[in-house]
Amino acid sequence: MARVHRDPQLQVAVQLxxxxxxxxxxxxxxxxxxxxxxxxxxxxxxxxxxxVFSGLSVQVPAGSAVAVIPAETGVSSVEFLRxxxxxxxxxxxxxxxxxxxxxxxxxxxxxxxxxxxxxNIYMAGIQLGMSPQDVASRLDWIVQFAGLERSLDAFxxxxxxxxRQRIAWTVTMATQARAFAIQRALVVADEAFREKCWDHxxxxxxxxxxxxxxxxxxxxxxxxxxxxxxxxxxxxxxxxVQHATRARIRTExxxxxxxxxxxxxxxxxxxxx
Numbered sequence: 001m002a003r004v005h006r007d008p009q010l011q012v013a014v015q016l017x018x019x020x021x022x023x024x025x026x027x028x029x030x031x032x033x034x035x036x037x038x039x040x041x042x043x044x045x046x047x048x049x050x051x052v053f054s055g056l057s058v059q060v061p062a063g064s065a066v067a068v069i070p071a072e073t074g075v076s077s078v079e080f081l082r083x084x085x086x087x088x089x090x091x092x093x094x095x096x097x098x099x100x101x102x103x104x105x106x107x108x109x110x111x112x113x114x115x116x117x118x119x120n121i122y123m124a125g126i127q128l129g130m131s132p133q134d135v136a137s138r139l140d141w142i143v144q145f146a147g148l149e150r151s152l153d154a155f156x157x158x159x160x161x162x163x164r165q166r167i168a169w170t171v172t173m174a175t176q177a178r179a180f181a182i183q184r185a186l187v188v189a190d191e192a193f194r195e196k197c198w199d200h201x202x203x204x205x206x207x208x209x210x211x212x213x214x215x216x217x218x219x220x221x222x223x224x225x226x227x228x229x230x231x232x233x234x235x236x237x238x239x240x241v242q243h244a245t246r247a248r249i250r251t252e253x254x255x256x257x258x259x260x261x262x263x264x265x266x267x268x269x270x271x272x273x
Contacts, residue, residue, distance in 0.1 A: 004086045010098040013179050013210040014060040014084050016235075020092035021053040021079060051232070052079055055093075058228070058235040060084075062098065063208040067220040069244045071229035071236070077214035078105060080230055081181035084212055099178035101212075102128055104185045110168050113157035117148055117167060120156050124171045138174045145196065146170040162189040173200060179210040186215045186223060198222075217245040 052075075060066060068077045082088035083095055085103035110124045121142055125135035143152060146166040151159060159167070165188040172180075187197035201223065205211075213224060220227075220241050227244025229236040238244040 004083070004089060004095040004097075006098070006100065007096050008098060010096055011062075012059040013062040013064070013098050014058075014101065014212070015096045016056050016058050016083070016093065017096075018093040019053055019056040019083065019090045019095060020051065021083065021088070022049055022091045023052050023079070024049055052076075053083075053090075054233045056080075056233070056235055057093075060210065060212065060228075062210055063205075064226060065205060065211040065213065065224040067224035067227045067241045067244055068212055068214045069220075069227055069229050069238075069248045070214070071244075071247045072231045075230050075232060077230060078183055081105060081183055081212055081214065084179075085181045097179065099210075100129060101179040101181050101210075102172060102175050102177040103181045104169070104172045105181070105183050106185075110171075111156055111164055114155070116153050116155055117159065118152050120167060121171055124168065125174065128172060128175050129177075130175055135174075138176075142170050142174050145173075145200075147193075162193075165189045166193055169197065173204075177209070179212075181212045183214045184216075186213055186219050217248070220245060 068080060070077050079088060081103060082105065083090060084097070085101040086095070086097070087103060110127060111120045112123065115123065121139065122132060122135050125138075126132065130138075143149060146163075146169075148163075148167065151163065156164065156167075165185075169185060169188045186201070187194040201211075211224070212228075213220060224241045227238035227241045229238055229244055229247055238247075
């Protein structure tokens with residue numbers, strides 16, 4: 001039976017052993033007939049069960065910053081990162097982590113626009129594994145780092161998108177986790193805040209924090225020290241992050257020529273990636 005568990009004595013940060021994952025692939029209805037157009041307008045989709053990963057095994061060294069690069073058409077880094085963070089359970093094999101892996105992924109629903117910024121800080125912190133006491137002890141740092149002095153008791157729906165990004169990023173970092181799984185959120189918001197993000201991340205690297213990241217190629221090249229090419233049935237280490245990103249570019253160029261209906265994965269918990 002598949003397992004995801006923590007072993008504080010583990011010599012590496014994350015270990016996957018013969019991991020298998022099966023998920024539902026959602027396909028948007030294609031075609032130009034009136035009937036097919038009506039079905040699309042009605043939100044009608046088809047679902048089929050497919051194997052995402054088959055027999056993946058890898059050990060991620062503690063303290064490393066790894067660029068996770070999808071290297072085959074139809075492979076997404078989100079599922080791999082969620083497996084490492086424990087928010088997605090494998091159908092076979094084992095995932096073992098030394099420390100809890102905190103995920104920062106798209107569509108995570110971390111903020112609720114009907115709550116105030118202060119309330120969201122507490123709610124997001126609790127979702128990410130902090131206790132209310134932990135959040136309270138780190139509230140001043142969160143407010144100062146994200147620049148929330150004038151927005152703390154405002155409703156989140158009134159906050160501009162970049163301010164929401166600052167809130168989510170800063171609360172995630174306030175967890176003080178020893179391992180992070182991040183997609184498209186390594187640095188966020190405006191240029192000044194992005195530089196603050198880089199400085200904070202550099203400090204975490206010096207402290208030996210582990211990162212699994214899929215982001216823009218320029219960010220990966222700047223931040224990561226190794227690449228991990230992600231395929232359906234295997235993982236391949238690449239010492240040069242630039243070489244790893246070039247593998248992704250070739251894959252995306254090949255995939256762009258295919259004429260297929262819009263597709264995405266859906267896990268059993270309803271998460272669509």
